[in-house]
Amino acid sequence: MSAPRRILVYGVYGSGKSTLAARLADQLGLPWYPVDDLLWQPGWVEVPVDEQRRRIEEICRRDRWIIDGAYHGWRDVPLARADLVVGLDYPRWCSFGRLLRRTVRRVVTGEVICNGNRESLGSVLSRDSILLWHVTAFGRARRRMRAWQADPSGPSVVLLRSPADLDVWLTGLSGPV
Template sequence: MVGNSGSGKSTLAAGLAARLGVPCLELDSVFHMENWTPKPQEEFRAEVDEFTLGDAWVVDGNYSAARDLVWARADTVVWFDLPRVTVMRRLLRRTLWRMATGAELWNGNKESFRFLFSKDESIIRWAWTKHAEYREKYRRAAADPGNAHLTFVRIGSRADSERLLSAL
């Protein structure tokens, strides 16, 4: 599963994994250690490498540091390509809910108002600036002959997600 923050990757990944009866790895949960400290790249890659040695799995995330491992062993890439306004609405609602409830994400980390308004750490700002980049990156990847072993499934709406899940 690849695509912008707030696009629905984790939700669909969990649903697909449950429907298929396979394990699911959310790359954010591996990468973000306590206090939002990034895991060293060698350790991050080692965990992803070990997970993707399994026969069947679902991986959720955009980390270029592990893309070669995941895509070499995958048969399908589900690419979330929702309209920017949809992504921003979902992400803002999710972020505010997490802050209001104090929901723990990974390894004790929580979203805070500092992350909402920070120039360098805002998930909202990140998603806004990465939207067009992700769209172009995954459009090119789908057309790349080097990825001919992969089936790319583009998700452009909630209905597309629901159709994919119900087709299994």
């Protein structure tokens, strides 16, 4: 397979989408557009969905990109343009464990994430907790990735079932485009 030029990295919260997108950007020399930076304003204020869609459309019109997620209001946009979808289809225990470790680290260290936002103990314990989002979204994300893979009219889909599978796949991927 020649190196893809437009890549959607997809998976449930905590699966490692952003980490993989950064690795792919380095390995393939493609620009990476972190989705969280496009969707969240300071103070965890969500960008309106129509503006999210406009931003994603602008990126996806380009010839080269990596984005690390696809959400309900604009999921169709990257799917229509992607050369490749990389689905992180890890077991729940793996992605939830990663998310829990990352969330605890961020709360303890006060790490700044998208647009100056930080996770807090209050956000983790709220009804909008990313940990709860993971629990409720896991099955849907998994079914969605598998449906994309089964759809011959869509982009190529690589489903990776473990971090070890990811490492093997990355080893075989072509260099900069």
